[in-house]
Amino acid sequence: MRKSCIISGLLVLFLFFSNIMKAQSGNTFQDVENLLNDALFYSDKYITPATDAAVYQAASGWITSPKKRKLWDVTLGLHSNIFFVPKRDRSFEIKNSDFSFFQIEGGATSTTVPTALGGDSLEYLVGDLDGGQIRLKTPEGVSQETIFYPYLQGSVALWHGTEVVVKYSPKTKLKRGDYQVYGFGLKHNVSQYFKVLESKKIHFSGLIAYSKEDISFDFISIPTQFGSLGINRLNGLVDTWQFQLNGSKEFKNFELMGGLIVNASKFEYIVGGPKGEIEEIIPLQDILNKKLEQISKNKTNVIGEISGRYQIKKVFLQPVIGFGKFVNTNFSVQYEF
Structure with missing residues (x-):
């Protein structure tokens, strides 16, 4: 996320000072280790709400x-997913006591800064490394109250009441990722x-599914005396196994x-991204x-889901709401062959 990820400044500096300055004072090397610990702490707090939200975005509508x-019935659907970003996950508090290197x-002894799901940032962190000041602007978020993405989903009926289901979304551009x-x-x-x-038109089914979510943000390649760093992207990769039980009742x-x-x-x-000159x-x-x-x-989530499906000949309209820690909505238009 352009101008938005402190790890692009913090972790990068670790490379120089932990590999090139080892011959210098022990205090300098300890400062570098502290800087790295601060970077990991901040990155975790910053990006975790976004990856948690990604699980909810992928869970609905299966x-x-x-x-x-x-046997061999086919259903194809165009889905539009809308995730509502809760206010509580748009920011978090940091304190000077959280850091070993930065203040x-x-x-101020504490302040509130945005997560990846938050808005703009006006705060700075400062630290001293071998007599030189490091000043970094805290990351900005996506600045979106809702996150929308479309995807395609299809299913094919097999033997004995079994179906295979596949979903795929193209890469969706967010404001900063x-x-x-x-x-x-x-x-x-x-x-x-x-x-x-069956005689009462009551139906139950179970599902096991695997999904891969990929959230990526723009990075800044900071110029240094060693050349370009070439760190252009930060990716959050989420592998999810989902187990689901659904029941329904038909009314015409x-x-x-x-x-x-x-x-x-x-x-x-x-x-990731193209490697820079520093790789030499x-x-x-x-x-x-x-x-x-x-x-x-690793995390486990329990999510509730409610939906309604209305049939117009071979076309079906279906809104879905998933709820738990977050609320996620999904609307699809499906056609059954």
Whole structure:
């Protein structure tokens, strides 16, 4: 995210001073280690709300209907997903006591700064390294109250009430970054084993799905005496396994649905882009990516889902609401072949 990621200034400086200044004083080297620890702390607080939100954006709308379909039936849908950014996740508080190297400029002991989901930033962090001041502007966020992205989803009915489901979104441009998701899943109808449910037009199905979410932000390549750094992108990569149970009741052309989602996600962070001149001296990107492993994590989410599906001949209109820590909405137009 252009002018928005403090790690682009903090972690980068680590490369020079931890690899080139090892021969200098022990105090200088300790300052570099402190700088790196501050960078990891800030990066985690800054980017985690965005990757958490990505899980919700990818979770909704997998099951368009729990009904059992006929063999080789095909459903294609155009989905529009709208995520509402909650105010509580747009900013976080930092204190001087949180840092080993940096302090808040102006003598303040604490201040509020934006996360990746927040707005603009007017705060600066300052530190002293070997007699020279380092002054960095805290990151800006996407400055969007809602995040919209479209995607395509299709399913094919197989044997014994099983369907394969695939979703794919093109890379969606945000104000200061990009978002993309794709994945596949298997859905199986459970109510087919209970004829009394089928006779009352009540349907149940289960789903297991895998999705990959990729959130990327622009970086600044800071010019130095060693040449360009060439760190242009920061990516948050989320691998999610989703388990879901949905039930529905048909009322003529309308089907009312509810679902329970449990997903387990792995979060990783990497820097990339064209390598800079500094790579002739230090393998900068490799070092940064190794350090970023320290803020990788695993999380489990429990999400509720409600939706309604209205049929107009072979066309279906369906709004979906997913809720839990966040609220995510989805609207799709589907066609059944």
